[in-house]
Amino acid sequence: MKNSNDSEAGAQAFAKWLREQLTRRGYDLTGLRSGGKTAFAADSGISPSTVGRLLRGDNVTDTRVLGMLATALHVPLGEVLVRAGILDERELAFVRQPQPGERRITPEQAADELGIEDAQARRLFVSMAETLQRTPPPSAEEGRRAEQ
Structure with a gap:
């Protein structure tokens, strides 16, 4: 079982990955009033407060939200689940190709x-x-x- 430090580090790593994904797609996240977070929330259908929690590194494990995120980013859901710490690579491989x-x-x-x-x-x-x-x-x- 993961301890809270592992979970916090994982959430921070996920936030960093998400910021990189959004920046690469043209969302400006540089300032408080840059509009990138709000624009992504509108484009993805995810509430602005949830997008904010994701970007701050708060642990968000709602798979519905992560599915919406995967769709909006055009990234496989499995990758998002691994990045979010819901699954590890071994578990993802098993889901993709069950024994x-x-x-x-x-x-x-x-x-x-x-x-x-x-x-x-x-x-x-x-x-x-x-x-x-x-x-x-x-x-x-x-x-x-x-x-x-």
Whole structure:
């Protein structure tokens, strides 16, 4: 579990990243009355007070707001979630490419999940699945011979 110093440092790093993103897109954040924060709030649909909290480094973890931020910046939501400290790179990689689980289902269960209701189609599907489960994959040599 992260301590408050880690969380504060992460929020400050996120604020710095956000300032860089906004400046790169032409929002002037140099002074109190520069208008960049207000302009970005209007363009993104995020309230000016929330934009201010994000830019100050206050910890904002509302994923709806972060989603709006990603959309407004044209940045993948995953990157914003990592930058905000919601996910780390390993977690993001898992979300993008989940590892196959240990869940094994029967051909009958697969037919149910696929919505195969016709009796004949269901028998054909189950039979084919059972045949494929029993058949060992061809060796590399057998595969080359079959291609010739």
